[in-house]
Amino acid sequence: MSQSKNTPPRTTPRFSATFDQFTISEIQRAAATGIYDIRGAGTKRKLPHFDDLLFLGASISRYPLEGYRERCDTDVVLGTRFAKKPIRLKTPVTVAGMSFGALSAQAKEALGRGASAVGTSTTTGDGGMTPEERGHSSILVYQYLPSRYGMNPDDLRRADAIEVVVGQGAKPGGGGMLLGQKISPRVAKMRNLPEGIDQRSACRHPDWTGPDDLEIKIEELREITGWEKPIYVKVGASRPYYDVSLAVKAGADVIVLDGMQGGTAATQEVFIEHVGLPILSAIRSAVQALQDLGMHRKVQLIVSGGIRSGADMAKALALGADAVAIGTAALIALGDQSPDLAEEYAKLGTVPGAYDDWQEGRDPAGITTQDPELASRLDPILGGRRIANYLSVMTMEAQAIARACGKSHLHNLEPEDLVSLTMEAAAMTKIPLAGTDWYPGKNGF
Amino acid sequence: MSATLSNHQAIDLRESTIRELNAVLQSEDVTGSWLVSHPEGRHSIAVGLTAPIDIIIDGQAGYYAGGMNQHANLVIKGNAGPGVAENMMSGSVRIEGNASMAAGATAHGGLLVIEGDAGARCGISMKGVNIVVRGSVGHMSAFMAQSGNLVVCGDAGDALGDSLYEARIFVRGTVKSLGADCEEKDMSAEDLQILRGLLEEAGITEYSAEHFRCYGSARRLYNFHVDNAAAY
Ligand SMILES: Cc1cc2nc3c(=O)[nH]c(=O)nc-3n(C[C@H](O)[C@H](O)[C@H](O)COP(=O)(O)O)c2cc1C
Numbered sequence: 001m002s003q004s005k006n007t008p009p010r011t012t013p014r015f016s017a018t019f020d021q022f023t024i025s026e027i028q029r030a031a032a033t034g035i036y037d038i039r040g041a042g043t044k045r046k047l048p049h050f051d052d053l054l055f056l057g058a059s060i061s062r063y064p065l066e067g068y069r070e071r072c073d074t075d076v077v078l079g080t081r082f083a084k085k086p087i088r089l090k091t092p093v094t095v096a097g098m099s100f101g102a103l104s105a106q107a108k109e110a111l112g113r114g115a116s117a118v119g120t121s122t123t124t125g126d127g128g129m130t131p132e133e134r135g136h137s138s139i140l141v142y143q144y145l146p147s148r149y150g151m152n153p154d155d156l157r158r159a160d161a162i163e164v165v166v167g168q169g170a171k172p173g174g175g176g177m178l179l180g181q182k183i184s185p186r187v188a189k190m191r192n193l194p195e196g197i198d199q200r201s202a203c204r205h206p207d208w209t210g211p212d213d214l215e216i217k218i219e220e221l222r223e224i225t226g227w228e229k230p231i232y233v234k235v236g237a238s239r240p241y242y243d244v245s246l247a248v249k250a251g252a253d254v255i256v257l258d259g260m261q262g263g264t265a266a267t268q269e270v271f272i273e274h275v276g277l278p279i280l281s282a283i284r285s286a287v288q289a290l291q292d293l294g295m296h297r298k299v300q301l302i303v304s305g306g307i308r309s310g311a312d313m314a315k316a317l318a319l320g321a322d323a324v325a326i327g328t329a330a331l332i333a334l335g336d337q338s339p340d341l342a343e344e345y346a347k348l349g350t351v352p353g354a355y356d357d358w359q360e361g362r363d364p365a366g367i368t369t370q371d372p373e374l375a376s377r378l379d380p381i382l383g384g385r386r387i388a389n390y391l392s393v394m395t396m397e398a399q400a401i402a403r404a405c406g407k408s409h410l411h412n413l414e415p416e417d418l419v420s421l422t423m424e425a426a427a428m429t430k431i432p433l434a435g436t437d438w439y440p441g442k443n444g445f
Numbered sequence: 446m447s448a449t450l451s452n453h454q455a456i457d458l459r460e461s462t463i464r465e466l467n468a469v470l471q472s473e474d475v476t477g478s479w480l481v482s483h484p485e486g487r488h489s490i491a492v493g494l495t496a497p498i499d500i501i502i503d504g505q506a507g508y509y510a511g512g513m514n515q516h517a518n519l520v521i522k523g524n525a526g527p528g529v530a531e532n533m534m535s536g537s538v539r540i541e542g543n544a545s546m547a548a549g550a551t552a553h554g555g556l557l558v559i560e561g562d563a564g565a566r567c568g569i570s571m572k573g574v575n576i577v578v579r580g581s582v583g584h585m586s587a588f589m590a591q592s593g594n595l596v597v598c599g600d601a602g603d604a605l606g607d608s609l610y611e612a613r614i615f616v617r618g619t620v621k622s623l624g625a626d627c628e629e630k631d632m633s634a635e636d637l638q639i640l641r642g643l644l645e646e647a648g649i650t651e652y653s654a655e656h657f658r659c660y661g662s663a664r665r666l667y668n669f670h671v672d673n674a675a676a677y
Binding site: 147197207224226 | 468527528667670
């Protein structure tokens, strides 16, 4: 006691906002290992997102529709521009491309079962098509990626649509990645790679570069498949106005626009957090590009990146998208981040809600793994049921909002149904700030 | 049309569209030999074929001639544009002239023979195909090549076999430079036998297998390691 009298008072320990605890741990990790951090999932920073928009609902000037009684349709047709056999989805939410390799065969099967049960599509990924996923997906989109792992014309003809992947929101400009732990004998065989290597896929297509080549490539794919199948072009959100314009010019039937919140199986942390645009900031200019070309609703737009609920879906549609796609949310619906796994997550140095070492292949939920024991924990039938439940809830939520706005189809939602909560959202979407009729730049800056 | 080609079924691309051509060649009951005249650099000639038919393309082909071929045997009498025989699964494509970039890209099987030279990225990402080039190949050939064999009777450009996996490369002439993780290997008896077989299959008799060198992956980049950081 007497000592303290002589010691000058100390301030409490204070953490730096710049060198926060995560940043410090990352510097320590980098110094110890000499290699950048690779992880799964999407960006974790707070970004302008659909939460920054609200619906206005009906009022005296606009009447609502009766919930449950008056129809609010949800169907969407994709690929009406050139394809002889467009795709019909009962609900405008599809399961995004995630490879067998990144995901277990059980997870792929569950996604197929769930999507099929509600009348929507699933998508292959950077690793080819498995017979199981073809068998369990009534509508299957086949990705055509730079790596062309497992690409073959028989599967191309078996697919219901073809998605030319130019980029992905988590890493626009980056190629796929699958670390050695997940290159099991079956995955290695499908990809024609040695087992156990750290696979780094190409980031550019091997036989075309630029929009003029893309046009020729799309025509080749149509020639190979008799002009039957819709051809999608998937881009990460970076220059959406130009990318959408160029994809339309190249002959795409459908454009998939994936924002930076979009999940990934394995990517450098620095890439996930620092490259690309939040999806909220990309939709308006993508839609603008379609409108300027007279192609809105003729070339369909699918958006993804952090879609979690029927509200997110309804907002994306109101901004002008034709459908949305989900990746991360589907994995959570399957059981990823489950509190029941807390003990096992603890052994991996993490907690439910923060698990992102999907690249390691040790997923206790059996989803992002190729370990037979772990994968067998996932029951594809039960998993399919959970996916179907979740997709149904998303659809019903979007319908509830649409009816409240007086819309008899989800596609009748429009920008005028929305307000922005923040200046950022208003500037990015040109949706007026709540309580005003103004967005930044409206009357010139 | 030359007399030797007279018993072919003929399609003239001045009269038929590419769609009509491919629809005929892809049809389930297609058989025999076909002559495609006046190709005039059109793209996607004879793509997605599945039947063991013989096709002569009497002139220059544009992009992706013979793309994703299965079982068919194509001869291109002139030059071929980018991505000739891309993702071929089986059958053969022979180019009597030169081939542009990315010849045989990602192809899984079959035989691609280029009588002239090939441009950049010949055999890029190849996944099992055999490619024999009588002339030289451009830079970045066999980039990320996964499996199969690339035989170059002339010279190879810069960065040959960059980030190579398990494909083999044989070069008779000079190699301007090797790409990351590609190294010269001792030619084994098995390599020699494969090379002899490929030269013979390609109809190349003037060069002997003994005069080629063999290149493959040093396998140093197969797993991430701090000491290889400069190569990532
Ligand atoms: C585990 C996993 C694997 C993925 N694999 C691929 C892939 O192979 N090809 C691709 O284009 N996108 C891939 N993606 C991205 C998704 O297709 C989609 O763009 C993204 O998940 C959408 O964002 P969300 O996860 O926020 O819903 C993957 C995503 C995840 C989570």
